[in-house]
Amino acid sequence: xxxxxxxxDPDPLLRKKSRPVETFDKKLHLLLxxxxxxxxxxxxxxxxxxxxxxxxxxxxVEVGDFYVELVNPEVLESEGEQIDVEGCLxxxxxxxxxxxxxxxKLRAQNRDGEFFELECRDFIARACLHEMDHLDGILxxxxxxxxxxxxEEQE
Numbered sequence: 001x002x003x004x005x006x007x008x009d010p011d012p013l014l015r016k017k018s019r020p021v022e023t024f025d026k027k028l029h030l031l032l033x034x035x036x037x038x039x040x041x042x043x044x045x046x047x048x049x050x051x052x053x054x055x056x057x058x059x060x061v062e063v064g065d066f067y068v069e070l071v072n073p074e075v076l077e078s079e080g081e082q083i084d085v086e087g088c089l090x091x092x093x094x095x096x097x098x099x100x101x102x103x104x105k106l107r108a109q110n111r112d113g114e115f116f117e118l119e120c121r122d123f124i125a126r127a128c129l130h131e132m133d134h135l136d137g138i139l140x141x142x143x144x145x146x147x148x149x150x151x152e153e154q155e
Contacts, residue, residue: 001033003041004052009091015137018050018057021071024113028058032069032111035060044089046127048134051090059131063124073108073132082122085148086130086140096144100126 007013021028031054039047039060048059059070080102087095105119106128120128130140 001030001037004034004038006038006042006047006089007051007053009088009139009141011090013053013055014050014090014134014139016050016055017137018048018055018135021056021058021109024071024109024111028071029111031056032058032060032071036062036067036069039089042089045123046131047089048131050134050137057135059128059135061124061127061131063127066124068108068118068128069111070106070128070131071109071111071113073106073128073135075104075106075129075132076117077103077105079103082126083145084123084126086126088130088140090134091139091141094141095148096141097146097148098126098130098140098143099145100129100143104129106132 035047045063046061049056057072078101082102083099085095086098103121104125107117
């Protein structure tokens with residue numbers, strides 16, 4: 001495993017739509033392993049392949065004891081709404097409120113190409129959706145619901 005460089009906004013690569021993963025091999029496994037290590041080293045909870053310069057539909061999410069690799073993910077269902085603060089490893093020194101579904105059900109493939117479904121809520125749903133947005137060239141700041149005020153940033 002190796003640390004990868006994180007692509008930073010305004011790099012135009014972050015605005016491109018990723019292509020589906022078609023080959024499930026050691027190269028993909030290495031990418032996913034490197035992404036997890038890079039995410040952890042940078043204190044993130046998620047990282048998408050475009051953030052390390054690879055335009056493929058792959059992401060990793062790790063929140064506490066929960067870890068998932070999402071290859072070619074798609075949302076099947078969503079419900080409710082939650083509004084909370086988001087940040088991003090590709091955007092330094094910026095956070096804002098983003099509205100996202102409270103619960104989602106998604107379908108994805110694992111590193112070996114096997115399909116699975118995942119239902120998640122709250123922060124894990126938020127993290128998965130944030131990373132899935134990266135696969136479509138969407139940044140969280142595009143969905144900014146409200147800016148943080150100065151007092152909130154100091155807490």
